[in-house]
Amino acid sequence: MIAIRKYIETLFYYAKGDFVMKLPNYYEDPNTLHVGTCENRSYYIPYGQDLNSHATLLSGDWRFGYYPYPEAVPADFINPDFDDSSMDTIPVPSCWQCHGYDYHQYTNVNYPIPFDPPYVPKENASGAYRTTFTLSAEAAKQRNFLYFEGVDSCFYVWVNGKFVGYSQVSHSSSEFEISSFVNEGTNTLAVLVLKWCDGTYLEDQDKLRMSGIFRDVLLLTRPKSFVRDYTVRTFLKDGGAGVVRVSVEADGEISPVLTLCDADKNPVGESVLTDGVYEFTVLNAKLWTAETPYLYTLTISTADEVITQAVGIREVYIKDGVVYVNGQNLKFRGTNRHDSDPVTGYTISKEQAICDLTLMKQFNFNAIRTSHYPNAPWFTELCDRYGFYVIAESDIEMHGYLSTYHSDRENTLGLLDEGGVFTEAVLDRVQRNVIRDKNHPCVLIWSLGNEAGFGYAYQNAGRWTKEYDPTRLTHYESSTWDHSNRFDKSMLDLYSRMYATTEEVDSYFAEEGPKKPFIQCEFVHAMGNGPGDIEDYYQQIMKYDGFCGGFVWEWCDHAVNQGVAENGKTMYGYGGDFGEYPHDGNFCMDGLVYPDRTPHTGVYEWKNVVRPVRARLVDAHKVTLALKNMLDFTDMADAITLSYECKADGELLCSGEIAVPSTAPHTESEVTIPVTLPKTAADCYLKLTYLTKTAHELVPAGHEVGFDQFLLSGSAVRRLNTVTDEATAPTVTEGDRFLTVSGEGFTYQYDTFTGIFSSLERGDDTISMDYSIFRAPTDNDQHIRHEWERANYHHSETRAYTTEHTTDGQTVQITSTVNLCAVTVQWIMKFTVIWTIDGTGAITCKIDAKRNTDMPYLPRFGVELTLPKSWQQVSYLGYGPQECYIDKHHLAWFDAFESTVGDMHEDYIKPQENGNHYHCRKASVGNGTNGVTAYAATSFDFSVSNYSDYELAVKNAGVSEHTDVFTIISSEFMKLSDKREALSQQIMLELNNAFDFAEKAFGHGPEMVLFVTELAAGFYSISFIQENGCDKFYYYNKNMLRDNARQQLLDEI
DSSP: OHHHHHHHHHHHHHHTTSOBOOOOOGGGOTTOSOBSBOOOOOOOOOBOTTSOBSEEEOOEEEEEEEESSGGGSBGGGGSTTOOOTTSEEEEESOOGGGGTSSOOEEESSSOSSOSOTTOOOSSOOEEEEEEEEEEOHHHHHSEEEEEESOEESEEEEEETTEEEEEEEOTTSOEEEEOTTTOOSEEEEEEEEEESOOGGGGGBOOSEEEOOEEOSOEEEEEEOSSEEEEEEEEEEEOTTSOEEEEEEEEEESSOOOEEEEEOTTSOBOSOOEEETTEEEEEETTOOOBOSSSBOOEEEEEEOSSOEEEEEEOOOOEEEETTEEEETTEEOOEEEEEEOOOOTTTTTOOOHHHHHHHHHHHHHTTOOEEEETTSOOOTTHHHHHHHHTOEEEEEOSOBOGGGGGSTTOOHHHHTTHHHHSSTTHHHHHHHHHHHHHHHTTOTTEEEEEOOBSSOOSHHHHHHHHHHHHHOTTSEEEOGGGGGOTTOOSOOTTOOSEEEESOOHHHHHHHHHSOSOOOOEEEEEESOOOSSOOOOHHHHHHHHHHOTTEEEEEESOSBOOOEEEEEOTTSOEEEEOTTTTSOSSOOTTTTOOOSBOTTOOBOHHHHHHHHHTOSEEEEEEETTTTEEEEEEOOSSSOHHHHEEEEEEEEETTEEEEEEEEOOOOOOTTOEEEEEOOOOOOSOSSOEEEEEEEEESSOOSSSOTTOEEEEEEEEEEOOSSOOOOOOOTTOOOOEEEEOSSEEEEEETTEEEEEETTTTEEEEEEETTEEEEEEEEOOOOOOGGGTTHHHHHHHTTGGGEEEEEEEEEEEEOSSEEEEEEEEEEEETTSOOOEEEEEEEEEETTOOEEEEEEEEEOTTSOOOSOOEEEEEOOTTOOEEEEEEEESSOOBTTBOTTOEEEEEEEETTTTOOOOSSOOSOOOEEEEEEEEEESSSSEEEEEEEEEEEEOOOSSOHHHHHHOOTTOOSHHHHHHHHHHHHHHHHHHHHHHHHHHHHHHHHHHHHHHHHHTTSHHHHHHHHHHHHOHHHHHHHHHHOOHHHHHHHHHHHHHHHHHHHHHHO
């Protein structure tokens, strides 16, 4: 039967009037990575002497056909005379999943295909692209090249029906010379893109998986002889001189002329040619750094072409285990960045990238790791211009091996690397990364890839990298998993870790002997309501000279925009929302900013932790402070202005500005603030705010870059309000379970079974009270939440052993001994609680508790009040206005704040714990008339929300009402209906063509019987025919049944 199905399949292909697309199987051949491609070169756009670009952008609307596998593609779609009028159109560049084809899929470690390297599934989604371009007679005589900036995952190219070549490596550029394939006038370009290839095993990055021509396509028309490639390297000399060395590689005979100009377009120095290398000496050179991104312009001219290259003079090296740039000990304050957008997917414009860079600059980042592949080819040009240090990472990640059966990180992570199958592919990807971006000063570090183990392939690629470019540092975190030291790692300059604990960092630097600089290429995981403990890590970065910094994982949440819900909110889809398998849920929602680039609260925490100035209080009485310049290359007085304000319990005492003294990088200066402290028990806080002094391209003058706050006077423990002599004690009425405490205007019921008030009534308002140890888990609680749930913390309850009450004439005192426990498990906490109620209805609570240390640490412990919905006004004296916690409070400051319950909710895409406020003295919630106020002798945390912890813990992201679910389903169905109808018509046409072909080829013979039988046997085919009809199927099916009945009757006779 399988043979019959294949036979019928063949009938279908021939019935379309085409032959089957038969591709050379390069996409499963690790020894054939590229066919017909030019040698790797650096990224540049050549211009003519008239300064007109020699590049034509071919991007735009192309004809497009989506097919389930390569064999289904019409073989003649590559031909100029192919009728493509029935094909769809799709924008190039784009990802076809973003335009309704195929499906989105998010997976982190798991491969999306069976693990069978180098093979991929036969059902390999394929996109057939067609466009045309026109060449003048003059251009057709020149040399012409196609330059693809990025295609996922591999692609075949034809020009005018002739095969040009094949390439892979999704995030790298591929160039083909097509001079012999083009002609004057209109030329046809056909490209076939496959979703998967052998390279898929090397591109297992933690991201949404998308396909297509997702970066620009260029047509380069160049002279017969031209500059093929060039390499720029810079060095520093004593006395402030900079050296720029340029080697030029020609294709044909040329006589290049090189000039170097400063930012004002004035020539600097003259080139000296020695042994094929052009050298410029720049006296009093202005050096490039992230703080001072000064760029010179190199021009390489030939008789017919001009190439320009921005040049930043800088030098990076390691001395005694410390990273230096231009002679200064450097700290990376970085983040990991993908090319990602919720609407356009991998396809990113310069405007979108500049939006990212603007936010990064304004939030005090100075470095970017291009995780885990080269970003768009012009991205490093932007980093040169705007000032960011870059770890340029190769397009490799192979951690999917960890999901295979019986795998473990220790023994299997590097098996693909060690096995030899991908040795050539690993080197190819590293080379393409290095050579493309080698001329950019922003790139200080070459990263060989991410999470792919360390074996022969990486050993080979690392050696090549260090030999090819000894002027930069090399990095590869997975080398640390070669614990047995079987492989040479001497070419790696940095000791790189992910998420090393503070204890592990201390241990590294406590070891004796020489060591490499330590770097955290990923740390402080920013998922959801995070990251925490940034300050702890930053203290270590500043403590150890050899700790050169870290890169937050990661910059943005990855999601797919799925439209707007009825409540007006944008709906975002992540893993599992597309019906895919496997998937990793919302683990892609792990950024410092939301998908639309709205900042998370975590990025504000980062911003203030890494602020460019840090103050410490030297003398609280004189209000003298030491200001430390945390910048690496800029005098503090040239970069910062300082303002201050002093408040007592939120009431302004004074404010003003202070001149910033000249302070060299990494040094301190003292200032005294003119503040007269009042004689009060209030907390007097001084807040210093740091602003940019001058404008940067991405940051305006007067932009706040951070703040410090100091408690100048006050008391750690405050005396709570005492009862007045005129106060009258409430009355207490005992019931079988409840104590009823009554006073003027209030009635409280105390539950002697649970040891807490079950209701508090005042006027028409009633609130309830309960002990709380559970909260909605955050995304970063993904591991500990299982321990909490095993301990049944989310089903906790209290049981009072004893309850006594007394009255002293002014107050009622209730004392209970309580066991906080949960079904199935042992006790969690035991405590004695004393409740004191005075005549006004004020309640004081004191708890003496002992926690069972055999149980997991508590999510929290406190008292939860359920309040009337109309109580929406909030005021508090404490840390705000952003949500803040004990490990995430440097984004906030102590002050008096007012808000609403709705505004205090941080609307994470996946609901979770949010909105807490740290170190509060007072908090009130009410409606302007009635309300409740909490005080404490010491500080306390509080949160207020319109959602219960249960709702936040279990609700799905983006769907808060049932109606939204049906809106999503209806919307998605309507989007597919038009395409489904068109597809049905196309299939019906092909089905009728198949019958026509079978009639001519076989008449009414047994072949037709098999054909009809197989169609009727297939569930999907017969369902399709029943729904859409097919006259010829019914005709033959009926005739065959009649013939069969006639034959049976004859047999019986």
